[in-house]
Amino acid sequence: MSSILIFCKDCGKQVPSSEARDRLCLDCRVRRSVADLRDEHARLWRKRDRYRRQRANVDQIGVQIARVEDRMGQRIKELVSNDRQATDLLRRELEAARGQRYTIKGV
Numbered sequence: 001m002s003s004i005l006i007f008c009k010d011c012g013k014q015v016p017s018s019e020a021r022d023r024l025c026l027d028c029r030v031r032r033s034v035a036d037l038r039d040e041h042a043r044l045w046r047k048r049d050r051y052r053r054q055r056a057n058v059d060q061i062g063v064q065i066a067r068v069e070d071r072m073g074q075r076i077k078e079l080v081s082n083d084r085q086a087t088d089l090l091r092r093e094l095e096a097a098r099g100q101r102y103t104i105k106g107v
């Protein structure tokens with residue numbers, strides 16, 4: 001199958017059209033597909049920080065965070081057939097999610 005290069009409409013990266021859907025590269029499709037879960041993750045993470053400061057029990061929130069991370073993994077697997085690539089993308093999304101709490105802190 002021959003493939004032409006297109007520019008991803010989100011990040012502007014050049015990707016083969018065979019890898020793009022709706023003119024979005026795989027990275028951007030993954031990012032978009034888990035956006036709501038990432039927000040949920042950030043919310044729980046802040047909640048856990050808050051509880052911890054109050055010396056409250058955070059076990060239950062830890063379970064909720066793990067559940068959200070599982071769902072992110074499932075969504076990424078639906079988009080990415082390659083297991084290794086899916087794992088890499090999930091790791092990156094989780095790193096981004098865990099860092100996100102700083103950028104939206106105080107909101």
Ligand SMILES: [Zn+2]
Nearest residue numbers: 008011025028
């Ligand atoms: Zn992109």
